Amino acid sequence: MQLDYPTGIVRDSSSNTLYIADSYNHRIVSYPSGNIVAGGTFGFANNQLSRPIGLFYDSFSKSFIISNYLSHNVVQWPLDASSWTHMAGGINGSNGNTSTLLLNPIGVIVDPMGNLYVADINNYRIQFFSQGQKEGQTIAGVTGISSSTAPYLRSPRFLALDNQLNLYISEINSNRILKFLRY
Amino acid sequence: MKKEKKSKSNRIIHIAIRNIRPMTNHSVNPSEILISDQQNKSAITSHSLENYQQYRLSSNKSISLFKLPEINCTNDYHRKKKTKWHIRQYLCLVVLLVILMMIIISIVLPIILIKQSHTSTKSISAILRWNTSGITIAIANSLNGPYGFKLDRFGTLYIVEYYGHRITKWLSGASNGTIIAGSLSGLPGNASNEFYNPADIIIEDNGDMYITDRSNDRLQFWPNGNSFGITVAGT
Numbered sequence: 467m468q469l470d471y472p473t474g475i476v477r478d479s480s481s482n483t484l485y486i487a488d489s490y491n492h493r494i495v496s497y498p499s500g501n502i503v504a505g506g507t508f509g510f511a512n513n514q515l516s517r518p519i520g521l522f523y524d525s526f527s528k529s530f531i532i533s534n535y536l537s538h539n540v541v542q543w544p545l546d547a548s549s550w551t552h553m554a555g556g557i558n559g560s561n562g563n564t565s566t567l568l569l570n571p572i573g574v575i576v577d578p579m580g581n582l583y584v585a586d587i588n589n590y591r592i593q594f595f596s597q598g599q600k601e602g603q604t605i606a607g608v609t610g611i612s613s614s615t616a617p618y619l620r621s622p623r624f625l626a627l628d629n630q631l632n633l634y635i636s637e638i639n640s641n642r643i644l645k646f647l648r649y
Numbered sequence: 650m651k652k653e654k655k656s657k658s659n660r661i662i663h664i665a666i667r668n669i670r671p672m673t674n675h676s677v678n679p680s681e682i683l684i685s686d687q688q689n690k691s692a693i694t695s696h697s698l699e700n701y702q703q704y705r706l707s708s709n710k711s712i713s714l715f716k717l718p719e720i721n722c723t724n725d726y727h728r729k730k731k732t733k734w735h736i737r738q739y740l741c742l743v744v745l746l747v748i749l750m751m752i753i754i755s756i757v758l759p760i761i762l763i764k765q766s767h768t769s770t771k772s773i774s775a776i777l778r779w780n781t782s783g784i785t786i787a788i789a790n791s792l793n794g795p796y797g798f799k800l801d802r803f804g805t806l807y808i809v810e811y812y813g814h815r816i817t818k819w820l821s822g823a824s825n826g827t828i829i830a831g832s833l834s835g836l837p838g839n840a841s842n843e844f845y846n847p848a849d850i851i852i853e854d855n856g857d858m859y860i861t862d863r864s865n866d867r868l869q870f871w872p873n874g875n876s877f878g879i880t881v882a883g884t
Contacts, residue, residue, distance in 0.1 A: 472861040472863060472867070472868060473863055475851050476851070489863075495882075497859075497882055498881070616782035617781040617782050623795070624849070626799070628800060631777065633779055634800060642786075642792065642795065643806060643808065644785055645786045646782075646783045646784075648779050
């Protein structure tokens with residue numbers, strides 16, 4: 467199995483299979499079988515991916531949540547499906563800094579209620595999308611302002627949630643992990 | 650003068666003006682007016698502007714006409730009857746208003762209550778709120794480009810250092826991490842004990858790790874406690 471800049475990696479604990487966002491091959495591959503489970507060619511069509519980087523496996527819906535860095539959106543690709551459904555961000559590659567758009571999304575995560583969290587890295591913010599909603603709310607950072615001091619973010623990459631839904635963010639260029647308390 | 654007096658009957662009284670002031674302001678000083686009927690003096694002092702204007706018009710005469718307020722009229726009997734009737738009307742109006750208010754409240758109150766319960770159940774995002782300022786839980790001079798990370802139930806952090814080319818483990822509250830995989834030098838490489846821009850990590854329950862070694866285009870398996878990794882996918 468060839469890989470080209472593999473980035474995000476997730477595990478489906480029910481089958482103990484790993485899935486890798488094979489970014490520059492624009493696909494999701496499984497380990498150890500080596501099957502292509504999503505994408506394979508670059509593009510904006512619903513059977514294509516455009517540099518997937520962030521990857522999350524939602525065991526409730528049995529689907530992958532994938533961030534497309536170059537088409538500025540987040541898509542949901544059910545396991546064993548041959549196409550995605552749009553979750554958040556632009557369609558056909560559009561990008562921006564409004565509540566419905568993203569600019570180079572990377573980290574993606576879904577909580578047990580189905581809400582989506584996106585590290586919208588070049589808008590320097592974390593966007594929250596209520597389950598099924600296309601309009602996001604900024605829950606960390608300030609749109610368009612890059613800074614290492616609170617409340618700004620400089621370079622958010624990946625996200626995590628603990629069981630109390632506190633939010634964790636890795637800041638690649640300011641060398642720290644941030645914790646945002648839920649209250 | 651006589652005619653006018655007749656038509657206005659007992660509502661007209663005579664007054665004499667002692668001193669006429671230039672008409673520059675609209676207030677009248679009651680002390681400047683001599684009133685023939687002393688009983689009505691108190692009523693005159695509270696004259697309205699309208700009456701005063703009448704006084705202005707006729708001020709060049711020694712005697713002018715003033716309209717008296719209603720309380721000074723002589724036919725008191727009819728007046729009393731009329732006020733009684735007014736009180737009844739007012740009472741009816743008040744009762745009607747109270748009834749109307751009660752009807753409105755009985756309609757509006759349930760609507761408000763329903764709306765309140767509706768919004769409190771609808772706004773799930775109100776429950777999900779985060780502090781807008783983050784707490785730094787891992788920072789050190791040695792931490793170099795944190796990318797993927799995992800947090801276990803004890804609060805231990807496993808951080809993939811994209812520019813430090815290694816994996817570090819941070820116990821909860823620790824101010825420094827310990828290197829558990831990758832080069833001690835912090836330099837990139839493609840040897841089995843090295844990484845080149847590692848990005849993300851999966852940690853098994855037994856502590857074995859899978860790491861995407863991004864710029865080496867490979868997936869590394871790093872058994873718990875090992876000093877080197879094994880390429881399981883890619884080159």
